[in-house]
Amino acid sequence: MQQLTQLGKNASAAKYELQKMSESSKNEVLKAAAQALVKKSSFILEENKKDIARGEEKGMHPGLIDRLRLTDERIRGMAQGLMQVADLPDPVGEVMETIERPNGLKIEKRRVPIGVIGIIYESRPNVTADAFGLCFKSGNAVILKGGSDAVCSNMAITKVIRESLKDGGITADAIQLIESTDRAVVQEFVRLKEYVDLLIPRGGAGLIKSVVENSIIPVIETGTGNCHVYVDEYADLEKAMAIIINAKTQRIGVCNACESLVIHEAVKERLLPKLAKALREYQVEIRGDESIQKVIDCIPATEEDYGMEYLDYIISMKTVPSIDKAISHINRYSTRHSEAIVTEKKENAEKFLNEVDAACVYVNASTRFTDGFEFGFGAEIGISTQKLHARGPMGLKELTSYKYAVRGDGQVRP
DSSP: OHHHHHHHHHHHHHHHHHTTOOHHHHHHHHHHHHHHHHHTHHHHHHHHHHHHHHHHHTTOOHHHHHHHOOOHHHHHHHHHHHHHHHHSOOOTTOEEEEEEOTTSOEEEEEEEEOOEEEEEEOSOTHHHHHHHHHHHHTTOEEEEEOOGGGHHHHHHHHHHHHHHHHHTTOOGGGEEEOOOOOTHHHHHHTTOTTTOSEEEEESOHHHHHHHHHHOSSOBOOBOOOOEEEEEOTTOOHHHHHHHHHHHHHSOSSSTTSEEEEEEETTTHHHHHHHHHHHHHHTTOEEEEOHHHHTTSOOEEOOHHHHTOOOOSSEEEEEEESSHHHHHHHHHHHOOSSEEEEEOSOHHHHHHHHHHOOSSEEEESSOGGGOSTTTTTSOSOSOEEOSSSSOOEEOOSGGGEEEEEEEEOSSOOOO
16 A cells, blocks of 8 residues: 555646646657657567467457557557647646626636546556556546556556656656556555546456445546447448448457447348358357347347447347337447447437437447547547546546636625
């Protein structure tokens, strides 16, 4: 606990330094950190290989290995994320609202940094750079607790960024990593309320549930992704095929991949044979209800399948007689992440957008677009599936709070 307390003190001191920085100074630091990641990519990849080897020895699931693996391209992607954040407008200091009272008081509602943000995440080392970039640009210090599976990768990325900060004359404690792999440390971290203003867990359902239930620090819940695609009776089936294949197979180990397909019974005979053939080319296992089983050869779906985030080459399928039944099914099993409808009927599209309860709802597009980079926010801190205080991809503005600046000329309250 003593080590965590020191990290908290370091971060608390750092946040006041960061809040004083100009936008141009922050941008220069972010660009330098991006260049450092690319320059030191060989070092980062060597450390990442240690994590990969350990994961394979332990029999880690291929989807999780994919989340863990770094490549030159992915490191360039991390650097590009930092560069994009540098190019985004700084939210700090933005005047959100101006009020002038009858008594002459002038009130401004201004964006300000949250302070110290703690992020607990699992097997995705790119989160280390993403979290730093967004927190730094929004004036926040960050304390990171990555998963034990990625400890070497996270330490390497953090080291490169901290060295870059020191070279620029900036406090390295803008980013700190809890290096201990002891699970008990997480339980201590979630009680560090004296120093940490906000916690964001990123990972599987178990991690998120544990943090939400045990933290005495305010938490933004980033949920798991049991994402659906609904193929309406008015769908363009060629469009539907392309969207489903992309959403399911483009990358399986991510929270915005399609895990469940809902099909209007009017189109199942025309869609399913072609779709099943295409999915099997990607080795996707299909688990369907009785109606699906009558059209294609597949594994019978269970109740559990409809609520499952597989992170694997598996998809569940359900037929429905109407859009209302589709929406009801999705709202029952959704994790409130990303849901999509494929339809050419405007009324059905609007109904789906209005009635499906999720952070991101799509019409005729893949759920894979739920991403801060794709939304133009730069590297994201996570996808919030709750409704307070942020929802969906969380960019710079979601990492700020606000305060009221009140100017008077001697007014006193009568």
